[in-house]
Amino acid sequence: MPQRLDSRDPGFAAAFAALVDARRDSDADVSADVAAIIADVRARGDAAVAELTARFDALDLDAAGWEIPLAELDAAVAGLTPDLRAALDLAATRIRDFHLRQRPTDNDATDAAGVRTGVRWSAVEAAGLYVPGGRAAYPSSVLMNAIPAVVAGVERLVMVTPTPGGTANPLVLAAARLAGVTRVFRIGGAQAVAALALGTGRVPRVDVITGPGNAWVAEAKRQLYGIVGIDMIAGPSEVVIVSDGGSNPDWIAADLLAQAEHDPVAQSILLTTSAAEADAVAAAVARQLETLPTAKVARQSWDDFGVIVTLPDLDAALPLLDALAAEHVELMIDDPQALFTRMRHAGSVFLGRHTPEAAGDYLAGPNHVLPTGRRARFASGLSVVDFMKRTTFLDCGPQGLAAIGPAGAAIADVEGLAAHAASIRLRLEANLP
């Protein structure tokens, strides 16, 4: 059964603090295993990748082919039903349109002192997309990771995905092709991340690696951070739904279960100002679980990590929302904009009763790769800028250097950096009238 809390109860503060601090991430320490895999790939390249793939995925890469041929990607697209092809096209178009609005603008200005400064953005050359095998191999995830890279202007998109037995998910391949991926390697795990980060004979080195994965993949990204860019470390997914007693309990229940069906350690939380609604939602969840095809996973998540909190009013939701800093927040209330304006920390917010998180997961436009586990306090969802970088620039000219150089040299003096000071003063002296 999910946890039930009332914010007016004397023990609430302590119970809620425990909820905020609870970690649902795996505590398995795979760092030594991953370090050994990275060292092996660094030392032996393709031979290490082939051996590790044989061991973990029972796949002979040289026999199966390291890459999935483009023809297989094209065949996957051709094999889509017309309805699904239209749905994926709509999703790709909408995700592209949203991310086009995120492209940053350059900045170039000359100030009163005559000093020109600015920022110029450019794309990274190559990006690697990790796509898990098994349960979490989702075409929507391919679109959400690949399209921002394409919009950023990345020239080379390389996908890796484990294919135990050699067979890839055709929906994943179709989505990859629709998103603009042209190379897909049949590799996964920490060895695939290491191959992308370091480059091997067969696997090209990339500049940024994104995409979800298991504990080994996440740890490999963390260890290789700095050699490549990575997206945020992702933990188990979560949703917080705020309702005011005026929502359809079945809609709330379905939204809570949509989160819960992802993962036994996903978390679904309802904050409601109505005790009657709290009861009705709990009953609706139980009822829907009876027939839900994904009930096994969803029930475990709901029983272990589900929470229903009853509040006196919507103002009471505000500190809870900011403390939870949740990946997804649904505001199923009369004036969602008013509460959204006042809240501060969330990965993505879904406004109003007619905005199920699932719409955002698939095709509304905003990215579904979002910070989890309270990381929205400081982190953001995946975006175009994760595949770009800024170069700043400066042009003093003789006039600008005359204006600001003396102060710069004075600071260099007290920092004891004599050549810094000299590099400014030699020019100032030469430019004396």
Place this chain on the structure above:
Amino acid sequence: MPQRLDSRDPGFAAAFAALVDARRDSDADVSADVAAIIADVRARGDAAVAELTARFDALDLDAAGWEIPLAELDAAVAGLTPDLRAALDLAATRIRDFHLRQRPTDNDATDAAGVRTGVRWSAVEAAGLYVPGGRAAYPSSVLMNAIPAVVAGVERLVMVTPTPGGTANPLVLAAARLAGVTRVFRIGGAQAVAALALGTGRVPRVDVITGPGNAWVAEAKRQLYGIVGIDMIAGPSEVVIVSDGGSNPDWIAADLLAQAEHDPVAQSILLTTSAAEADAVAAAVARQLETLPTAKVARQSWDDFGVIVTLPDLDAALPLLDALAAEHVELMIDDPQALFTRMRHAGSVFLGRHTPEAAGDYLAGPNHVLPTGRRARFASGLSVVDFMKRTTFLDCGPQGLAAIGPAGAAIADVEGLAAHAASIRLRLEANLP
């Protein structure tokens, strides 16, 4: 003696590739030591911080006081000479003005389908600034780290700096006060990073930690990445200067030495189209080293890591610049803008013969915290957005959901996520006319 290369020599490609791949970062593996320190701070909080500070900095925190009183910061400001005070004020103002231009804009639009989507930016609540002790305790570094946080809107800025013997650098304290820092703890090393990331009784938890540090500090930031946000892992600093034979050899030499004097493993590279200039610069460096107060460090860097490359023309510089992806690039040529437009990877570019990197280090405006060691391929300098995060939002409304919901449910179906599909279809059915 620095390495001398000519791009027309048969062995150049191999020699240059070795230069690009060479790592100047320390290979000391401190990961186990750092993991133990983090675990200790997590388990024992203040007691661990106090013990580690006594051990590594020979400082009794309880006797000396954990924090440096604000009065001491004020006294440091009052103790500045008028010239230095004016120089630091000019630097702070210019850095602030530049970073104000970097503040991101929100985005909010409703499309033809009736779906409202957007992005809202907000600042993190608290940031921690690491300031090293010893040689690298620079007031300019305090300004460059603290001012972007203040411009972002961060409410609480906490600085940590080791003070072996209890004495802090008054210039660092003055810069901290001018930049808006109000709390400074006398702690350093991995234990200070852990205290900021996890929070202890005395040290408040922050959301983002920035600032340079030694191998232990860098490793602590890497291990705690994901619990807090961090800036890019920084390696030894570097400059690449491009000249066309028309620059003053003494200016080039001073700029090369300004880089070299930072660190024995800093790297200064000259790319010149003139063999005569190459010789003249080498001679000028040798001459300047005879009297340079920082000659010991600068000479070691120049002898061990300095490189002079002779090129047939400026076009030949372009692939070398992109391969090096250097932290700092100076274009001391007639038309620097033309080359800048064509190059792609660099942390910060200094245009023209009158723009010494030192002007950018101190007060031109752009940040001096920049990606090193080829990381400019994918990483950017410190900016206002490193202290902010994005929340995306979505409002479908009945009309928007009617337009895009069916396609979303179709994708949910093939992903096998039944509750996702149900959360959309329940609403679509209820909204049927």
